[in-house]
Amino acid sequence: MVELRVPTSDPIVQRQVEAGAVRDDYTIDQCWDEYTEEEHAMWAKLYDRQTQMLGGRAVKEFYDGLDALGLDNSKIPDFREVNPKLEALTGWKLVTVPGLIPDEPFFTHLANRQFPVGRFIRKPHEIDYLQEPDIFHDVFGHAPLLGLPVFADYMAAYGRGGLRALKFGTLENITRLYWYTVEFGLIKQDDAMKIYGAGIVSSFAESVFSLDARSPNRIGFDIERIMRTQYRYDDFQQTYFVIDSFEQLLDRTVNQDFAPIYDRVKQAEEIPARGVIDGDTVYTEGTQEYADAGGR
Template sequence: MMEMNTFTVPDITVLKNAGLSHSADFTLPQPLERYSDEDHRTWATLYQRQCALLPGRVCDEFLQGLELLTIDADRVPDFKRLNEKLATATGWQIVAVPGLIPDDVFFEHLANRRFPVTWWLREPHQLDYLQEPDVFHDLFGHVPLLANPVFADYLQAYGRGGMKAKGLGYLPLLARLYWYTVEFGLINTPQGMRIYGAGIVSSKSESVYSLDSASPNRVGFDLQRIMRTRYRIDTFQKTYFVIDSFQQLFDATAPDFTPIYPQVEAAAVLGAGDIDAADKVYTVGNREGWLDTEDV
């Protein structure tokens, strides 16, 4: 995952990477020897818990990717073995990184169909929440959808767009798109609303909250609306944006954003919990439990 604005390297990231070095693109060989028996038990606990919870909540494409890639259920996966199947499916590969990496490096990887995965795993007492991404969030949350050709192409296009946005000075606007789709997106299906965002998929509590709670708004996907909307990094989301298909997502983001950015910048910025008059509203949240802290 990229830095998502400014970020101070957390103590756990420093601790986990002590004695390791990475290359200029922040990749390093996956240090398989550093995974303890406790790490593997933690992975198995997280994996089994989410796999029991997600059927009927997550989109079929995610479950299909999980099955196709045969991601290990009882131990932290070996990236090399996983890459053999992922490369065959869509030409993507995962690369081990120390943790959050600079935006330009992140975009360069995505643009070349490489997904950066934090190699280390959270501690047992952090099962339910960890602010920074770890291997469970990055691998279990993100990688299954990389086996879907349309979503895989969308993420590569996002990487290319990120490289351009950074040069134009509009990166914060594009970061909102990543946050509300790749990390916290919902999708309409014939069976009902489902999860596809990795930040939800990898979280037990938000997997329930995002679909079942009366607290958040659920609003139809609109590119410029999302780019105008702040988001939350310290709580559950106040608003979730809902796509109708991955093809809709890809088509909406295929055009050059260069002429779009000034239009968005000139429009009013919306808070994370705001409803706009032009919104396609599925649910207006009752705001229960919302904190008064600042949106990002």
């Protein structure tokens, strides 16, 4: 039987854990019919609030993805409806998990084009911030770009890269790449800065902070630079990395031999989350006033 990293407050998840119904790959059933009216209402509220706050701040492909997958404010998405659409686009599908799962099965799912999604949805008192990914973050944040072939390929390559990193002992470095791209990435599109990272598009406050605040750095994407850079996991980022295109992201990671990259990264000094160094393409050198004032 599998062991869970965090206890869950979702009774449907609890029931499955207690019944030994968690599969060896950590998946469980979504049990969509058992979501309550309050839970559907929370989805609707989050969806409306977030699409309003985003306005045009997200990358065009994000909105296309919401459309293509039929994600809207009407109800918590039913994976039985979303998955056929997603599979037709890119071969990806959403699977339900009890919460955060260990790295190895997480990477294995990505390598197999399955995105692990927590079943639970945040409670009213957690509406602005929670550390664990819930179904709103996982689906609203991640699913739209999983329907875009170039990004879908990047995510699967990341899963394979993560499995290799576990063997190389470079988990921290590859995790930073995920953090600064998949979760908190920005992109230049038609000369405007846009959001594509799931952690930002699903965050009420960070969707504005990441693009508009004077505080954070905005620096051009560079894989070795990112792998050396520490990050904040509990507050707004002090640096955002900016890609030119999704093709750039895929080119720099797929079919790249990471071994020499890891060798150089291991030799090089770590860069603090707020650092700006020689060789950076600096779009914004942040004031760091938010972090200096103590942050959250």
